[in-house]
Amino acid sequence: MRRKIVAGNWKMNKNVIDAQQLMVQLLSYKNNNAANCEVWIAPPALYLMMAKDIFEKDEIGVFAQDMSEHESGAYTGEISADMLESIDATGSLIGHSERRQYHGETDSHCNKKVKLALDKGLIPVYCNGETLEQRKAGQHFEVVKNQTEVALFTLSAEEIKKVVIAYEPVWAIGTGETATPEQAQEIHAHIRSIIAAKYGQEVADEVSILYGGSVKPDNAKEIFSQPDIDGGLIGGAALKLEDFSKIIEAFN
Numbered sequence: 001m002r003r004k005i006v007a008g009n010w011k012m013n014k015n016v017i018d019a020q021q022l023m024v025q026l027l028s029y030k031n032n033n034a035a036n037c038e039v040w041i042a043p044p045a046l047y048l049m050m051a052k053d054i055f056e057k058d059e060i061g062v063f064a065q066d067m068s069e070h071e072s073g074a075y076t077g078e079i080s081a082d083m084l085e086s087i088d089a090t091g092s093l094i095g096h097s098e099r100r101q102y103h104g105e106t107d108s109h110c111n112k113k114v115k116l117a118l119d120k121g122l123i124p125v126y127c128n129g130e131t132l133e134q135r136k137a138g139q140h141f142e143v144v145k146n147q148t149e150v151a152l153f154t155l156s157a158e159e160i161k162k163v164v165i166a167y168e169p170v171w172a173i174g175t176g177e178t179a180t181p182e183q184a185q186e187i188h189a190h191i192r193s194i195i196a197a198k199y200g201q202e203v204a205d206e207v208s209i210l211y212g213g214s215v216k217p218d219n220a221k222e223i224f225s226q227p228d229i230d231g232g233l234i235g236g237a238a239l240k241l242e243d244f245s246k247i248i249e250a251f252n
């Protein structure tokens, strides 16, 4: 059975007081409501240790938004897989489109990061997805195939089963424009078939593939009901308990 997940990517939002408040609200929500999925958050790195303190029984998975491709050393501003392991973080997002767009991250960087994360027992949430131009040019299947192969196909079958993939079409991120459930399902099935072609269907069936891009309380249920969509990576709607909890409940 592959895992079902609702993950919130907080991006660069909230000061420490607001971050703490939302974490405490989330904990109380989680303790008082049965969820049919795992709940994860990726707050800014500065708040990861606070998150680990608040979710001391691992009620909610705690993820970095990025981690270094290097093990340690003179890389100012970066955080390493080792550091994440040392605070018992659950994992890290890797290759988010905003990292690609603003920080020049490529799939070969992602490949190194995914491997490092796995070596440290962290869950990599590998993000991919096409731009608007690529979709308009009909290249989306090819782009996502290439991204997936470059970033993940040096992994063993045992390793790839531990990776969570988040398909996030760039044109749907923060735009209010969502892929239709059918458009998302089509790419999710495509990603699974690419994995199946290399690793076999059994392995492919174990890989959780999340959808991200303007998931909101009013569209989550339909998106999550697609057979190859195992949950969501939520941006804007993860910043308020009211919205995020409704998205979690879309699994019920």
Ligand SMILES: O=C(CO)COP(=O)(O)O
Binding pocket: 009, 096, 168, 172, 173, 174, 175, 176, 212, 213, 214, 215, 233, 234, 235, 236, 237
């Ligand atoms: O980038 C995203 C999650 O990583 C999606 O962001 P939005 O939900 O704000 O579109």
